[in-house]
Amino acid sequence: MMHDLIVIGAGPAGLTAGIYARSRKMKTLVLDAAAAGGQLVSLYPDKGIHNYPGFAEVQAKKLSERLVAHAESMGCEIAEGCRVLRVDRDGDCFVVGCDDGERRSKAVVVAIGMGLFKPRRLGVPGEEELSGRGVGYVLPEKDKLVDKRVVMIGGGNSALEMAIIADSVADTVLVHRRDCYRADESVVESLSKSTVRCMLETVPLSINGGSRVESVTVEKGGETLDIPADLVVINIGNTPDLEHLKDWGLDLDENGLVKVDSDMRTSRPGVFGCGDVVIYKGKYRQIVTACGEAATAANSAYKFVKKPYWA
Ligand SMILES: Cc1cc2nc3c(=O)[nH]c(=O)nc-3n(C[C@H](O)[C@H](O)[C@H](O)COP(=O)(O)OP(=O)(O)OC[C@H]3O[C@@H](n4cnc5c(N)ncnc54)[C@H](O)[C@@H]3O)c2cc1C
Structure with missing residues (x-):
């Protein structure tokens, strides 16, 4: 036709x-x-x-x-x-x-x-192995986040906005490797009013777990820390x-x-x-x-x- x-x-x-x-x-x-x-x-x-x-x-x-x-x-x-x-x-x-x-x-x-x-990959150990088993690139619908521990990785509008959404139902940590965000000022302001725990100048080193994600290892100020997690959302852009x-x-x-x-x-x-x-x-x-x-x-x-x- x-x-x-x-x-x-x-x-x-x-x-x-x-x-x-x-x-x-x-x-x-x-x-x-x-x-x-x-x-x-x-x-x-x-x-x-x-x-x-x-x-x-x-x-x-x-x-x-x-x-x-x-x-x-x-x-x-x-x-x-x-x-x-x-x-x-x-x-x-x-x-x-x-x-x-x-x-x-x-x-x-x-x-x-x-x-x-195609979501941009972080390229750390554990990312590929645990993909679909707690590691993802898009925030799941809110009802799947209730009472979960979410680690969001990224510093742009999308990462901040998704972290704020997750924070309304889940314990949420936002990890960004730089000392400030590249998101809009209004989004950064909303983040500051949320209860998201923000970790700037923090570099993800590995994602850990067995059958599912259990934690993310990061480096901050020369120290290595483990952040417990059920879900890791990598939000560092799309190719x-x-x-x-x-x-x-x-x-x-x-x-x-x-x-x-x-x-x-x-x-x-x-x-x-x-x-x-x-x-x-x-x-x-x-x-x-x-x-x-x-x-x-x-x-x-x-x-x-x-x-x-x-x-
Ligand atoms: C996280 C995030 C938050 C954003 N927030 C805002 C905001 O608050 N306000 C705002 O104004 N903008 C925002 N944007 C930008 C906005 O989403 C885009 O500018 C807008 O979606 C562009 O519309 P589009 O129709 O050009 O493309 P798209 O929305 O990408 O739609 C393109 C469509 O084409 C389809 N397609 C692709 N290839 C093919 C193919 N070969 N054959 C058939 N179909 C195909 C895709 O499946 C898709 O449905 C945001 C973007 C992101 C990533």
Whole structure:
């Protein structure tokens, strides 16, 4: 079946592109390799978002549910569990090759965020052996943390926010190797109001245990200490996995991100981009900027497909 537009990725950018395309009555299909909602559901479902206009605070999972419901109510088709591997051309149309078959469209919006994330490893003894047995890279849902001892490792927004969430139900220690955090001031302030035990200038040396995690050994001020733990969450960033983008015929920067102009056009006519995956001068990776770029990308796709007299 031929669609006017295929949007690749159902995070905030892809879903907003779908909403705008449907407001122009374009037949629109949004594909996602995982579940719709993007990083909001895969990386931080319980976190509160405080900077999405119109919501003083909204839980990430709730905001993603609203975005999905909005896109569906506008008539977007959303296919989950459908990973795009190729974007080929056949005459006038694009052939989007997924792991479960091909779809065709007149234009494409690439909104794959940072791809499918690979969490950055700490690289200490015990990490790999105890992975999935108390060592993880994403904070489990809150009800799985109740009365546990959690050691969070990291010093950015994500580590601090996850530590604060864990702290509401679990005994939580935050370990960071530097002498200050690299998180936003407002997040550092929230941390200072929590009961998280903060260990700065502390270097993890090993994660220990038998069938499950039992402790983390750290070095602080020349001393070696053991911190008892049931769960160790390593939150030191994610390595984007954008390998397959190389084969989509798009002009990429040295980090593998898609270059776009101010109309969100890529180097390939008929292919537009928005959200975390795109790069331009002054790019700021936030939900609201992803949504703004998506509105432009969908409008540009509309002009490309429908060629209105005013464009
Ligand atoms: C811990 C953390 C906290 C954050 N907090 C905030 C905050 O408070 N406020 C804020 O504004 N921003 C925040 N951000 C940033 C925000 O999450 C991103 O800027 C936003 O999610 C980008 O949206 P996106 O749609 O471009 O990408 P994503 O949300 O990454 O969505 C991309 C989607 O594409 C899919 N995909 C990837 N590859 C393929 C493929 N080959 N085929 C099909 N589908 C594919 C993925 O499964 C994913 O669902 C935070 C980020 C992190 C990591």
